[in-house]
Amino acid sequence: MKNIFKLGILAMVLATGLTSCENEDPIGSRVTVYPEMTLNGEAVVVLTEGDSFTDQGAVSLIGEDEVEVTTTGNVDPTTPGVYDLYYSSANEDGFSAQLRRTIIVLSAEPSTINLEGTFYRNGNANNIVKIADRVYTSDNAGGLGIADAKNFIKFTFYNIDDERIYAPYQTNTSESGISVETNIGTIVSENNFTWVLYASATYGTAVRNFTR
CATH class of the missing domain: 2.40.128 (Lipocalin)
Structure with missing residues (x-):
């Protein structure tokens, strides 16, 4: 009698486990490919005040597909200073990449200070x-x-x-x-x-x- 009772309990546990597994949603997964970005031209550009500047931009690839690149920042080559341009892109899952280009504009006046x-x-x-x-x-x-x-x-x-x-x-x-x-x-x-x-x-x- 005890054996019959134990077998009955085991059957109930197995039935419950099987029902539970059947009702659970399967866990989904997929591979996301991150953007790979490359600057066109140099990461640091040095200009003299008054020089022209044309941004060469950047390229972003997801696998073999080229995707849109967003550029932020500005450069004023008529005013000495340090300027940064940032390039970013994202994949369909929202994972992003970013690169930076620094533009240094030096005064056109000969320096009167020698730091050597x-x-x-x-x-x-x-x-x-x-x-x-x-x-x-x-x-x-x-x-x-x-x-x-x-x-x-x-x-x-x-x-x-x-x-x-x-x-x-x-x-x-x-x-x-x-x-x-x-x-x-x-x-x-x-x-x-x-x-x-x-x-x-x-x-x-x-x-x-x-x-x-």
Whole structure:
């Protein structure tokens, strides 16, 4: 009798389980393909005030199909400054991709400030080399001490108009592989400038003051 009772309970459990499974909606799934975007032309464009500028745009592919790209931002090549254009596209599921192009417009006036030389931050040297009018390289843009030599940032930066300086986004600027760009920094005088580093590692967003 006990065996009959147990078999009856088992039959009820199995019947309930089967009914439950039959009533559940199947779980759907599908693969979504993300947009793959490519800039036409360079990611950083350097102009001299008054130059013409024609945006080359970007291309976005989903699989082998080209899809629409939306561009935002503006550039005024008659006014020195830093301008960003953003390109974005999305697939039918709403997943998007974005790229950026930075346009630096330098003053057409010959610079009256020469930043070449050795500057110091907290006693740590940053050697600046002039490679063209308004164009420089820095070998320790964060002003770190020698113990952190593997994180010394070496990059190219621009004197926009004798009042502002800027380093566009650059990758692998240090032995340790740091990527970085600066804010639009300030030229206080020929012997003093400041900037903030936006780096992928090691550096915070403190204002870094250099003097000579």
